[in-house]
Amino acid sequence: MTTIDATHPGATRGGAGVEENYLTHGKGLLSWLTTLDHKRIGVMYLICLLSSFLLGGVFALLVRTEHLTAGQTIMDAETYNRYFTLHGAIMVFLFIIPGIPAALGNFVLPLMLGAKDVAFPRLNLMSWYLWMTGAMFLLASVLTGGVDTGWTFYTPYSTTTATHVIPVTIGVFILGFSSIFTGLNFTVTIHKLRPPGMTWFKMPLFLWAIYATALIQVLATPVLGITLLLLIAERAMGIGIFDPGLGGDPVLYQHFFWFYSHPAVYIMILPAMGVISEIIAPFSRKAIFGYRFIAYSSIAIAAFGFLVWGHHMFTSGQSGLINMVFSALTFSVSIPSAIKVFNWLATMYKGSIVLKAPMLYAFSFIFLFGIGGLTGLFLGALSVDVHLHDTYFVVSHFHYVMFGGTVIAFLAGLHYWWPKMFGKMYSERWAAVACALIFVGFNVTFFTQYVLGSQGMPRRYFNYPEQFAIYHQISTYGSYVMGLGFVITAIYLVQSLVAGRRAGANPWGSTTLEWRTPRIPPWFNFENPPPVGDPYDYSQVRYDPALDDYVWVDQERHEKKAI
Amino acid sequence: MIYLLSTGRSLSVRFLLLLLGLSAGLFGSSAGAANERGPTFWMPEQASVTAYQVDALYDFVLWICIFFFVLIVALMIYFIARYRQQKPGDAALSQASHNTPLEVTWTIIPLFLVVVIFWLGFKGYMDLATAPGNAYTVSVTGQKWSWLFTYPNGVSASELHVPVDTPVKLVMSSQDVLHSFFIPAFRVKQDVIPGRYTSLWFRATRAGTFDVYCTEYCGKGHSDMLTKTVVHPTGEFQKWLDEEGDFIAKLPPVEAGMKVYQKYGCKQCHSIDGVASTGPTFKGIWGHSQALQGGGSVTVDENYVRESILEPNAKVAAGFEAVMPTFQGRIKDDEIRVMIEYLKTLQ
Numbered sequence: 063m064t065t066i067d068a069t070h071p072g073a074t075r076g077g078a079g080v081e082e083n084y085l086t087h088g089k090g091l092l093s094w095l096t097t098l099d100h101k102r103i104g105v106m107y108l109i110c111l112l113s114s115f116l117l118g119g120v121f122a123l124l125v126r127t128e129h130l131t132a133g134q135t136i137m138d139a140e141t142y143n144r145y146f147t148l149h150g151a152i153m154v155f156l157f158i159i160p161g162i163p164a165a166l167g168n169f170v171l172p173l174m175l176g177a178k179d180v181a182f183p184r185l186n187l188m189s190w191y192l193w194m195t196g197a198m199f200l201l202a203s204v205l206t207g208g209v210d211t212g213w214t215f216y217t218p219y220s221t222t223t224a225t226h227v228i229p230v231t232i233g234v235f236i237l238g239f240s241s242i243f244t245g246l247n248f249t250v251t252i253h254k255l256r257p258p259g260m261t262w263f264k265m266p267l268f269l270w271a272i273y274a275t276a277l278i279q280v281l282a283t284p285v286l287g288i289t290l291l292l293l294i295a296e297r298a299m300g301i302g303i304f305d306p307g308l309g310g311d312p313v314l315y316q317h318f319f320w321f322y323s324h325p326a327v328y329i330m331i332l333p334a335m336g337v338i339s340e341i342i343a344p345f346s347r348k349a350i351f352g353y354r355f356i357a358y359s360s361i362a363i364a365a366f367g368f369l370v371w372g373h374h375m376f377t378s379g380q381s382g383l384i385n386m387v388f389s390a391l392t393f394s395v396s397i398p399s400a401i402k403v404f405n406w407l408a409t410m411y412k413g414s415i416v417l418k419a420p421m422l423y424a425f426s427f428i429f430l431f432g433i434g435g436l437t438g439l440f441l442g443a444l445s446v447d448v449h450l451h452d453t454y455f456v457v458s459h460f461h462y463v464m465f466g467g468t469v470i471a472f473l474a475g476l477h478y479w480w481p482k483m484f485g486k487m488y489s490e491r492w493a494a495v496a497c498a499l500i501f502v503g504f505n506v507t508f509f510t511q512y513v514l515g516s517q518g519m520p521r522r523y524f525n526y527p528e529q530f531a532i533y534h535q536i537s538t539y540g541s542y543v544m545g546l547g548f549v550i551t552a553i554y555l556v557q558s559l560v561a562g563r564r565a566g567a568n569p570w571g572s573t574t575l576e577w578r579t580p581r582i583p584p585w586f587n588f589e590n591p592p593p594v595g596d597p598y599d600y601s602q603v604r605y606d607p608a609l610d611d612y613v614w615v616d617q618e619r620h621e622k623k624a625i
Numbered sequence: 626m627i628y629l630l631s632t633g634r635s636l637s638v639r640f641l642l643l644l645l646g647l648s649a650g651l652f653g654s655s656a657g658a659a660n661e662r663g664p665t666f667w668m669p670e671q672a673s674v675t676a677y678q679v680d681a682l683y684d685f686v687l688w689i690c691i692f693f694f695v696l697i698v699a700l701m702i703y704f705i706a707r708y709r710q711q712k713p714g715d716a717a718l719s720q721a722s723h724n725t726p727l728e729v730t731w732t733i734i735p736l737f738l739v740v741v742i743f744w745l746g747f748k749g750y751m752d753l754a755t756a757p758g759n760a761y762t763v764s765v766t767g768q769k770w771s772w773l774f775t776y777p778n779g780v781s782a783s784e785l786h787v788p789v790d791t792p793v794k795l796v797m798s799s800q801d802v803l804h805s806f807f808i809p810a811f812r813v814k815q816d817v818i819p820g821r822y823t824s825l826w827f828r829a830t831r832a833g834t835f836d837v838y839c840t841e842y843c844g845k846g847h848s849d850m851l852t853k854t855v856v857h858p859t860g861e862f863q864k865w866l867d868e869e870g871d872f873i874a875k876l877p878p879v880e881a882g883m884k885v886y887q888k889y890g891c892k893q894c895h896s897i898d899g900v901a902s903t904g905p906t907f908k909g910i911w912g913h914s915q916a917l918q919g920g921g922s923v924t925v926d927e928n929y930v931r932e933s934i935l936e937p938n939a940k941v942a943a944g945f946e947a948v949m950p951t952f953q954g955r956i957k958d959d960e961i962r963v964m965i966e967y968l969k970t971l972q
Contacts, residue, residue, distance in 0.1 A: 407701060
């Protein structure tokens with residue numbers, strides 16, 4: 063017999079107190095592989111993405127270990143070239159581009175809308191299978207020697223190298239479709255499945271971020287697809303579009319590639335900023351400051367992001383006029399990001415700040431993304447970029463924004479939504495320890511790389527001049543500390559699944575709709591559409607010390623009336 | 626410092642120099658006049674007229690970054706300490722959620738600052754990109770994995786030699802894939818592209834030897850594609866050029882051949898210690914019967930060596946890829962002759 067749990071509209075309890083939820087509804091591997099449930103798809107993506115992060119991370123540690131000495135340490139030059147390429151390709155295409163939208167967004171988006179699922183559940187499953195297919199191609203390449211072109215595949219090196227470029231580019235091409243279909247799905251979902259009362263400006267900011275990201279995914283990714291097809295055609299059939307011997311232009315490839323890959327970095331960072339907005343508000347018990355400015359800035363970043371690709375090419379031989387235009391436009395993109403950071407700080411002002419794991423990662427984000435974003439100013443300035451381009455300064459800049467930004471926000475979101483996804487809590491103390499190790503290790507690893515770069519050390523170098531050795535050694539030891547932080551994180555997260563404390567339905571006291579479900583959402587999310595209020599009005603919830611959980615005031619009232 | 630501020634330079638450059646002077650104190654620098662600043666924490670030594678301008682903008686941006694970063698982090702830490710939640714469920718002290726004048730202020734001020742940075746960067750870039758009309762032009766050829774410099778009188782060398790205090794323009798092209806020519810001490814860099822010429826210019830302010838790196842990934846030997854820029858004191862450069870042009874006449878053939886081996890980057894692919902690399906080792910190769918790709922063989926004699934240098938893909942050694950570039954048009958007949966003499970000695 064099932065009873066309705068009145069405190070959590072939409073939940074059912076099956077049998078003698080056995081709670082049925084999306085994890086237990088339908089048993090066996092096949093029920094997962096054929097699921098249309100966005101929450102299960104999200105969890106499958108999460109497992110896949112974290113595995114990819116591990117693989118990419120192993121390559122990174124190998125590359126860093128090689129750099130402990132100026133000459134050969136543990137591998138030869140050709141192996142090194144393959145390892146740094148695979149590190150980049152795996153991290154970018156398998157982990158960070160699908161990233162937060164796939165692993166967290168899939169789970170959260172329909173719940174935040176009070177909806178039953180995304181607009182196109184089958185397309186959603188297909189996106190996952192496309193990811194798996196692309197991943198298989200990349201994995202096959204890893205196992206058969208990999209590629210040595212750098213993740214950017216610049217011509218003419220990539221059209222003439224003997225390594226297996228075509229399988230990898232086919233894999234990336236397929237992954238592109240996974241991204242496009244997810245973007246399409248999320249765009250339509252946000253347009254069409256918002257509940258009555260949730261106008262655009264009553265949406266949680268995470269949805270604005272996902273929406274802006276989805277627009278970029280749909281508009282920019284096809285350009286990468288075509289570019290890779292051209293690369294394959296050049297390699298396989300010698301069509302000559304990038305070959306000067308046949309009247310082609312190798313620099314044209316860079317334009318095509320970066321036309322996608324610059325907007326791609328906004329695919330990486332916009333959802334991350336959305337996560338930070340979703341965490342700073344409840345962990346300050348205060349409405350997010352400057353909601354409209356944050357929302358508009360997400361759209362502005364998405365739009366401007368399409369106009370600045372040439373800043374990757376200031377020394378490529380393109381004209382001074384092009385350089386000037388791209389430099390000017392590049393600075394315009396920095397302003398909306400700065401606006402977000404100031405608004406987050408203003409949210410914290412006179413708030414009631416909760417020092418738990420998600421918020422610790424949010425602080426780390428502000429610190430690290432602050433550095434990463436500010437160093438973009440050096441690179442946008444033409445004369446300074448001439449010196450810094452293709453050095454470790456650039457490597458450090460993008461690691462600060464992609465890793466210190468997106469990965470840290472990913473961890474923040476993972477720790478934030480973990481109790482909702484799995485109904486378990488992790489050890490706060492170990493989470494704080496791991497966050498500290500990752501934070502300190504990260505800075506040691508990458509801050510030294512700014513100095514390496516400004517001192518002139520080029521990137522993608524197997525050997526390096528002896529004068530740079532001390533910086534490389536410091537950087538490598540930092541990476542080991544960071545690695546330790548991740549190992550600890552993996553341990554306590556797995557431990558929480560196996561034997562963690564049961565979480566409440568709303569442990570953080572958030573007021574977005576996913577926190578209206580029971581402790582773990584049922585497969586159908588909501589029996590009835592939940593009431594839509596202000597997503598950042600914390601008077602809607604009340605802390606109950608007996609439950610060590612937050613309860614929704616209106617649900618409580620409803621329950622009392624029923625009694 | 627005073628000298629630089631008072632001579633005829635544009636306002637923006639003087640502003641930057643002022644900041645440079647301030648920051649030189651903070652970040653430490655070795656002694657010397659401002660346009661010959663030695664290595665600092667962040668930057669290598671300055672050795673060109675444009676280096677100080679680049680560094681001045683770098684320092685200006687650095688100050689702005691430090692200011693905003695310290696502001697943001699200090700506020701964050703202060704808010705954490707001051708507004709920390711005392712017990713679960715405690716509410717915030719205020720629910721203020723917007724303030725348009727504040728938003729406008731913290732949009733306009735950063736916007737103004739980035740416009741200034743853009744402008745200074747653009748002006749500096751135009752100086753870096755515009756060679757004076759009377760610049761001494763050297764041709765640069767990049768190939769996997771070496772650089773070759775050809776001087777106006779036809780002499781070529783594997784290092785870049787220039788006279789001090791003279792504008793020098795490099796006109797560059799690649800034999801194969803993308804490379805990039807980077808002299809950190811001069812703060813100059815430009816990609817080197819096949820099928821096209823690109824250029825950069827500089828004017829060295831003091832004599833010395835400065836590192837040159839390839840800085841566009843180009844494969845196995847990318848990090849070995851290094852050379853030097855040697856800046857000669859006034860009057861010394863021409864002497865070097867004359868001697869360099871004459872090395873075949875001046876040196877014994879075997880020694881001259883060894884110089885050719887190093888000059889054209891042969892050593893990046895052909896070892897002399899017996900270990901095969903991208904190409905066969907030269908040790909013991911003279912007179913040896915070399916098996917060829919596609920069957921057959923050839924004796925390594927004068928004709929085969931000459932053909933391999935000028936038409937490397939005509940007869941490719943078995944077990945190796947056809948990746949050797951041609952040296953047609955770059956290497957001279959005399960150089961091939963002495964190279965052959967050198968090879969004969971590598972038994």
